[in-house]
Amino acid sequence: xxxxxxxxxxxxxxxxxxxxxxxxxxxxxxxxxxxxxxxxxxxxxxxxxxxxxxxxxxxxxxxxxxxxxxxxxxxxxxxxxxxxxxxxxxxxxxxxxxxxxxxxxxxxxxxxxxxxxxxxxxxxxxxxxxxxxxxxxxxxxxxxxxxxxxxxxxxx
Amino acid sequence: xxxxxxxxxxxxxxxxxxxxxxxxxxxxxxxxxxxxxxxxxxxxxxxxxxxxxxxxxxxxxxxxxxxxxxxxxxxxxxxxxxxxxxxxxxxxxxxxxxxxxxxxxxxxxxxxxxxxxxxxxxxxxxxxxxxxxxxxxxxxxxxxxxxxxxxxxxxxxxxxxxxxxxxxxxxxxxxxxxxxxxxxxxxxxxxxxxxxxxxxxxxxxxxxxxxxxxxxxxxxxxxxxxxxxxxxxxxxxxxxxxxxxxxxxxxxxxxxxxxxxxxxxxxxxxxxxxxxxxxxxxxxxxxxxxxxxxxxxxxxxxxxxxxxxxxxxxxxxxxxxxxxxxxxxxxxxxxxxxxxxxxxxxxxxxxxxxxxxxxxxxxxxxxxxxxxxxxxxxxxxxxxxxxxxxxxxxxxxxxxxxxxxxxxxxxxxxxxxxxxxxxxxxxxxxxxxxxxxxxxxxxxxxxxxxxxxxxxxxxxxxxxxxxxxxxxxxxxxxxxxxxxxxxxxxxxxxxxxxxxxxxxxxxxxxxxxxxxxxxxxxxxxxxxxxxxxxxxxxxxxxxxxxxxxxxxxxxxxxxxxxxxxxxxxxxxxxxxxxxxxxxxxxxxxxxxxxxxxxxxxxxxxxxxxxxxxxxxxxxxxxxxxxxxxxxxxxxxxxxxxxxxxxxxxxxxxxxxxxxxxxxxxxxxxxxxxxxxxxxxxxxxxxxxxxxxxxxxxxxxxxxxxxxxxxxxxxxxxxxxxxxxxxxxxxxxxxxxxxxxxxxxxxxxxxxxxxxxxxxxxxxxxxxxxxxxxxxxxxxxxxxxxx
Numbered sequence: 001x002x003x004x005x006x007x008x009x010x011x012x013x014x015x016x017x018x019x020x021x022x023x024x025x026x027x028x029x030x031x032x033x034x035x036x037x038x039x040x041x042x043x044x045x046x047x048x049x050x051x052x053x054x055x056x057x058x059x060x061x062x063x064x065x066x067x068x069x070x071x072x073x074x075x076x077x078x079x080x081x082x083x084x085x086x087x088x089x090x091x092x093x094x095x096x097x098x099x100x101x102x103x104x105x106x107x108x109x110x111x112x113x114x115x116x117x118x119x120x121x122x123x124x125x126x127x128x129x130x131x132x133x134x135x136x137x138x139x140x141x142x143x144x145x146x147x148x149x150x151x152x153x154x155x156x
Numbered sequence: 157x158x159x160x161x162x163x164x165x166x167x168x169x170x171x172x173x174x175x176x177x178x179x180x181x182x183x184x185x186x187x188x189x190x191x192x193x194x195x196x197x198x199x200x201x202x203x204x205x206x207x208x209x210x211x212x213x214x215x216x217x218x219x220x221x222x223x224x225x226x227x228x229x230x231x232x233x234x235x236x237x238x239x240x241x242x243x244x245x246x247x248x249x250x251x252x253x254x255x256x257x258x259x260x261x262x263x264x265x266x267x268x269x270x271x272x273x274x275x276x277x278x279x280x281x282x283x284x285x286x287x288x289x290x291x292x293x294x295x296x297x298x299x300x301x302x303x304x305x306x307x308x309x310x311x312x313x314x315x316x317x318x319x320x321x322x323x324x325x326x327x328x329x330x331x332x333x334x335x336x337x338x339x340x341x342x343x344x345x346x347x348x349x350x351x352x353x354x355x356x357x358x359x360x361x362x363x364x365x366x367x368x369x370x371x372x373x374x375x376x377x378x379x380x381x382x383x384x385x386x387x388x389x390x391x392x393x394x395x396x397x398x399x400x401x402x403x404x405x406x407x408x409x410x411x412x413x414x415x416x417x418x419x420x421x422x423x424x425x426x427x428x429x430x431x432x433x434x435x436x437x438x439x440x441x442x443x444x445x446x447x448x449x450x451x452x453x454x455x456x457x458x459x460x461x462x463x464x465x466x467x468x469x470x471x472x473x474x475x476x477x478x479x480x481x482x483x484x485x486x487x488x489x490x491x492x493x494x495x496x497x498x499x500x501x502x503x504x505x506x507x508x509x510x511x512x513x514x515x516x517x518x519x520x521x522x523x524x525x526x527x528x529x530x531x532x533x534x535x536x537x538x539x540x541x542x543x544x545x546x547x548x549x550x551x552x553x554x555x556x557x558x559x560x561x562x563x564x565x566x567x568x569x570x571x572x573x574x575x576x577x578x579x580x581x582x583x584x585x586x587x588x589x590x591x592x593x594x595x596x597x598x599x600x601x602x603x604x605x606x607x608x609x610x611x612x613x614x615x616x617x618x619x620x621x622x623x624x625x626x627x628x629x630x631x632x633x634x635x636x637x638x639x640x641x642x643x644x645x646x647x648x649x650x651x652x653x654x655x656x657x658x659x660x661x662x663x664x665x666x667x668x669x670x671x672x673x674x675x676x677x678x679x680x681x682x683x684x685x686x687x688x689x690x691x692x693x694x695x696x697x698x699x700x701x702x703x704x705x706x707x708x709x710x711x712x713x714x715x716x717x718x719x720x721x722x723x724x725x726x727x728x729x730x731x732x733x734x735x736x737x738x739x740x741x742x743x744x745x746x747x748x749x750x751x752x753x754x755x756x757x758x759x760x761x762x763x764x765x766x767x768x769x770x771x772x773x774x775x776x777x778x779x780x781x782x783x784x785x786x787x788x789x790x791x792x793x794x795x796x797x798x799x800x801x802x803x804x805x806x807x808x809x810x811x812x813x814x815x816x817x818x819x820x821x822x823x824x825x826x827x828x829x830x831x832x833x834x835x836x837x838x839x840x841x842x843x844x845x846x847x848x849x850x851x852x853x854x855x856x857x858x859x860x861x862x863x864x865x866x867x868x869x870x871x872x873x874x875x876x877x878x879x880x881x882x883x884x885x886x887x888x889x890x891x892x893x894x895x896x897x898x899x900x901x902x903x904x905x906x907x908x909x910x911x912x913x914x915x916x917x918x919x920x921x922x923x924x925x926x927x928x929x930x931x932x933x934x935x936x937x938x939x940x941x942x
Contacts, residue, residue, distance in 0.1 A: 054862075060286075083283045086201035112855065115201025115263060119438055119861025122853075 003092075003109040003129050007137040011144050013096040016103045017071035019144050020094070029139040031132050034058070042066065048080065052113075052128050053121040057085030072096055086115020105137065162672040164891075167828040170661045172402070182401040184357035184374045185434050192359065192430040193222050195420055196278035198268040198285050199442070200260035203296060203515035203856025204309065204477075205289040207258055207267065214284035215270060220277030223427060225269040225419070227257035233422045235388045237413060239479035241629030244486050247319040247511075249479035250312025254419040260289070261310050261477035262517050263857055264442030269419050271431055294515050296856035298451050298474055301512040309477040309513040318479055319486045319511040323493065325568055328504040331466035335457035339540040342453050343533050344925040346849035347446040350522060351868055354404020355435040356444065358417045360424035370397045371421060376406035376658055376697040382688045383632050384413060384482065385421055400686035403658040407523040407840070409444050410658075411698055413481040416443065441861040446850050447522035449474050450492060450529050456537040457504075462547050464556045466504035467497045467568075469533065473511050476518030482631050485519055486511050491526025491618065494569040497534050499578050499614040499794065500556045505568035515856045523840055524901035525699075527617060532926070535613040535906040539913065549910070550591055553614050553796075554582050571616075574787070576794040577882045578614060581818045585612075585796045588880050589816045594800060602918060608813070611799040611911030615903035619700035619821075619895025620791030620886070622784065636784035637706050638692025639713040641670055643721060643777040645763040647741065647756030649674055651713070652684040654694025655706030660897060661829040662702045666710045668825055669891065673714025674721070675738030676755070692780060700895020703825055704791055705783065708889040713781035720779060724762060725753050727773040787888030795819035795899055797838070799907035800875075803915040805937060808930030810846060810912060812875035819899050820882040823892035830896050831879045837900020838877050843869040845905035845926050 009016055019025045023044060027036035035047040042065045049058045061080025068074045072095065079089040090111030097104045111129055113121060121128070175181065216224050236251040256267045268285055272278035295301050295309040301316040308316055332338060357374040369391050375381055378398040386393035403410065420433040435443065451472045457465040473489035493507040538556075542549040557578035558565050565573045585591075591610075598608045626633040639653040651670045657663045667681040674681075684690050694709070695701060718738055725743040726733040729752055737746045743753045761768060762775040769775055785791070798816040803809075817834050824830050847867035851859045860866045885892025905926060912933070913922040921936045934940050 081201075081286070081288075083285065084198060084279065112857075114855070114857055115199070116438060116861075117201075118263070118853070118857035118859060119442065122857075122859040123865055 001111050001126060001129065003111065003133060004107065005133055005137070006104060006106045007141065008102060008104055009141050009144060010102045011148055012101060013071045013098050013103045015148065016096055016105065016144065019140065020074070021065070025140070025143055025147070028143045029136055031135045031139070042068070052117055053124040055085050055117055055120050057082030057117065059088060082117065084116065086113060086117040088113050088117060107133070109133070163668040163678050164672050164823070164825050165827070168664055168668055168678055168826055169828070170664045172657065172659070172663060176402070183354055183404055184359060184372045184401060185354050185404070187359060187372060189359060189361065189430040192432055193271050193273060193427070194275040194278050195269055195271050195423060195431055195433040196275060196282050197266040197416060198270070198282045198287070200256060200263060200265040200267060202260065202289060202291055203263050203294040204292040205260050206292060207256065207260065208288040208290050210268070211286040212268065215281040218277070218281035218284055220273040221270060221281045222273065223271045223423065224281065225255070225271070225423065227253070227255040230254050230269065230419060230422050231257060233389065233425060234418055237388065237481040239481045239484045241484050241486070241626065241631060243629045244319055244484065244490070247479070247484065247486055248313055249318060250310040250477070252478055252481065254415050254422060259311055262515050264439070264517055266415050266419065269423065271423055271427065275434070294856045296514055296516065296852055296854055298472055298512065301474055301514045302472070309515045313513060316513040317510070318475060318513055319509070321509050323505060323507045323569055325504045325506070328466050328468065328506045331504040332455070332457045332468065335465055336460035337458040337541060337544055338455055339537050339544060340453070340455040341537060341540065341924055343450070343536070345448050345450040345529055346927055347449040347519065348844050348848035349441065349444050349446045349850055350405070350407045350409035351440070351866070352405035352407065352409060355437065355440045356410065356414065356417070357434045358420050359430050359432045360421040361430040362424045362428050364428045367391070367395050368397065369395060369421070369425065370399070372399045372401065373417065374403045375400050375410045376403065376656055377411040377695070378656065378686055378688050379654060379693045379696060380411065380482070380633055388418065389421060389425060397687070397689045400656055406658045406697065408521045408525065408698065412445050412483065412520050414443060437863065438861045441850070441866065442517055442858055445480060445518055445520040445522065446516070447519055448488065448529060448844065449519060450489070452529070452533055454496070454533045454537060456541060458541050458545065462541070462545050462552055462555055464497070464500050464502045467502060467534070469493055469496050469507040471507065471509050473509065474514045475511060477513055477515050478518065480518045480520035482633065483521055483626060487521055488519065488526050492529035494571065495526055495530035495616065496569065498530065498567050498569070498571060498616045499558065501558055502568050507569065516852060523837065524898035527615065527898060527902035528841055528844060528905045531613055531615045531903045531906040532909055535910055536913070536924070539910050543917070549612050550582065550586060553612060554579065557582065557614060571790070571792065572788055573616070573792050574886055574888065575884050576616065576792060577820045577884050578794055578796070580882050581794060581796045581820060582614070584880055584882065585798055585816060585818045588818065588878060589798050607803045607805055607915040607919070609801050609803065609911040609913065609915030611801070611907040611909065611914055612796065613903040613906035613910060614796045615794065615899070617700065617793045617895065617899045617902050618790045619793055620704035620785050621699045621701060622786065622789050624789040625699065634693060634695040636782050637694030637709045638780065638782040639709045640692060640778055640780045641710070641713040641717045642779070643717060643755060643759050645759045647754060647759040649676055649681040650684070651681055651710060652691040653706060653710055654691050654696060655702045656686045656696040658697060660702065660833060661826065662697065662706065665703055665707060665825045665829060669707050669710045670714040673711060673718050676741050680741065692782065700897045703893045704886070704889065704895050705785060707825060707893050708891045709781060709783040711891045712783055713779055716779040716781055720774065720776065721755065721758055724758055724769065724773060724775060727770050728753065728761065785888060791822070791886050791888065791894040793819070793821045793894045793896065793899060795903070797903040797907040799911040801908060801911040801915060803912060803933065805919065808933035810928065810933070812842065812873065812908070815875045815877045815904070815907070817877065817900065818880045818882065819896065820884050821896035821899065822883065822894035823885040824881060824883060825893055833896045834879050834900040835877045837898060838904040839869050839874055841901040841904025842874070842908060845908045845928060847927055849927050
């Protein structure tokens with residue numbers, strides 16, 4: 001399954017880029033994220049609780065960032081095991097482009113499900129994945145604005 | 157002996173149906189035993205992979221957990237099983253055991269078994285198990301499996317080729333070379349599955365004091381499982397009791413060995429208490445056998461006046477990562493490529509069968525094994541030829557079927573037919589459906605832009621199998637059945653018989669048959685089935701053998717008891733047994749009909765006062781009889797079906813308007829039940845033709861594992877099904893009955909495929925893939941993609 005999307009963020013690419021590598025920011029932005037640890041400069045371990053169609057699952061998995069061209073593009077790849085529910089895996093190419101002082105973020109993602117999630121959730125996965133991606137970028141944008149705003153307040 | 161035909165051939169209601177209606181069903185699913193615990197399985201989420209690590213600590217500590225078993229704990233208890241039949245020369249399959257040790261072979265392959273106080277607690281514990289997998293290359297789909305560079309779907313085999321064989325008559329090449337017309341086509345058949353109302357269910361218990369293993373198992377073949385459990389777990393077979401009480405549908409799905417049932421028995425042997433496993437619907441979708449995935453290229457040759465000369469068939473049939481045990485998954489393809497063209501005079505044939513492994517759940521025998529495939533390919537090609545030759549489809553069939561006076565006959569593929577009635581069946585169908593009237597209606601409606609179609613499908617069905625199916629291949633599967641019939645001390649009758657009941661009415665017909673031999677009413681005959689401790693050993697229910705083989709067993713047992721009763725009466729009355737017969741619950745004078753002794757009196761004397769009988773009279777009121785077919789290797793039946801449908805060319809939806817079946821199953825024992833079997837079979841065939849398909853992605857993930865996404869035929873979509881009969885009894889038995897359980901399924905899909913293509917004919921397109929979903933019909937019409 002392929003997913004694509006574009007989001008406009010009001011911060012410049014450098015700020016957005018830093019956010020993408022910030023464990024606390026990611027933890028706040030990922031829907032259902034219960035735990036997220038940075039395990040190296042480019043890898044994270046996460047626990048995420050999700051409901052896809054009739055199946056609820058707690059995923060434990062790893063996310064890795066590669067093909068890094070700072071602050072323009074990178075590849076996020078991840079795989080999560082949801083126990084009895086099965087697994088989810090995928091990758092997303094994220095590109096940042098400066099525009100009017102803000103950033104246009106585009107992504108092209110490829111995701112796959114396995115086990116019970118695939119058998120019961122395939123019909124719903126496209127809409128669920130789109131919804132989750134939207135939620136993530138909306139959260140990310142909000143957290144970024146909040147941070148930038150509070151940083152600005154502190155500076156002033 | 158009774159002189160009246162009596163109850164054979166007359167409609168009798170199923171006693172079991174009244175019991176079920178009253179809420180008194182006794183299904184393993186509902187049974188609760190003292191100290192019983194419940195099993196759940198952690199399953200592979202991927203189609204092919206290696207288990208790298210397994211963390212069970214949290215699961216073991218989870219609430220209510222009694223035991224957590226891995227392959228290392230459980231598999232050593234059970235001898236591996238390897239699917240094999242000697243007559244499939246060169247067939248191969250990897251040995252299997254209960255839980256995946258290192259390699260997982262399909263999505264749903266059980267890895268860990270958790271036994272807990274409740275199923276919910278067992279599932280909760282499964283959710284706390286952490287498994288780390290490494291993915292291996294997945295074989296999913298025919299082209300991937302055919303590619304010699306693809307690694308095998310299971311490490312226990314060298315390649316993805318399970319079995320390959322060719323049948324060829326000497327003149328087939330000449331027949332094609334000299335043909336006036338050759339029609340050909342590619343056909344694709346989707347996997348589907350049984351979707352029984354009651355899923356698979358089992359409760360196993362072991363008593364360490366006596367060594368007794370008791371298995372309550374929702375199966376159609378209790379004796380086969382008695383033998384499997386005895387051999388694989390090293391328990392003597394007389395200490396293994398398999399009880400199959402009410403079974404909520406089987407359709408062939410409940411006679412294969414499944415990992416979960418074997419694991420449940422193993423757990424009971426370890427825990428010495430009752431362990432229950434009941435598959436939920438998703439587990440059924442990912443572990444019940446699937447059926448009938450085929451890709452076929454076929455050609456058919458004719459001479460100029462429409463005589464069918466030959467067929468050339470290349471059938472590629474992918475199964476799972478291994479062949480099902482103990483009957484093999486090759487049988488489906490074997491029957492498909494041997495039944496091609498079976499109703500017709502066709503003399504020459506070439507058929508190639510290629511059975512492939514892939515990382516999906518095993519496929520195997522399911523109602524009408526191979527029949528719908530052979531029928532659909534043959535009948536679709538026949539319709540193409542009819543169009544090319546400008547001959548009416550009914551007429552082309554009538555010209556080519558084996559004539560009713562040409563028996564015994566043999567098909568080009570080597571099947572021997574005792575006596576079939578294709579000509580009479582076609583004639584009967586023509587008037588039953590008012591063929592000419594429908595053709596006129598069809599033409600008139602086409603002018604109004606309404607696309608209706610008529611589809612015909614002639615078929616033969618394999619029933620009453622002797623040892624040729626499995627026994628000769630070395631499988632421990634019984635072709636014979638056994639019965640014990642006894643007169644009770646009160647003068648009633650009891651019959652314990654090895655054929656089994658899954659709702660088709662076996663017990664009712666057995667009562668009718670026994671009743672007629674003893675001159676009593678069927679309500680006076682109690683029939684016991686489905687308990688290896690209570691009845692003699694036998695084949696039970698598969699391949700349409702209940703009426704033909706079970707019925708003959710009951711008939712012969714009943715006659716034996718009738719002779720015994722007559723002898724006792726003759727001794728008491730000092731009469732010649734030849735002057736006595738049984739009628740209306742009594743021994744009567746053959747000439748006058750005068751009652752000489754009631755059966756109740758004979759029961760009383762033989763049981764309580766055998767001392768009053770003259771010396772030397774055998775007063776045993778129980779007789780045992782076994783019977784195995786010994787004439788033709790199979791008892792073939794035949795028939796023809798017709799479908800009348802309408803295609804909505806804007807939505808791609810097919811409306812089934814009416815369906816007709818003319819069928820010849822030999823002697824009809826109970827017309828109500830025969831028609832029920834045919835109707836149920838037709839609906840199952842229509843399901844495969846229009847609705848049912850197990851959809852997989854290229855990673856071997858099943859994408860529609862629930863009844864929200866997997867469509868089954870519903871009452872609202874089904875047409876009226878009109879049934880009529882020809883009766884050609886087999887002379888291989890006294891009873892003359894053949895099977896009927898698979899006739900409906902054999903040809904319903906072919907009839908509706910031909911009907912859809914007949915409707916679409918003026919639009920210049922046709923369907924060659926089933927199920928014929930609205931998307932596929934629209935794609936054939938050039939709208940969108942399938």
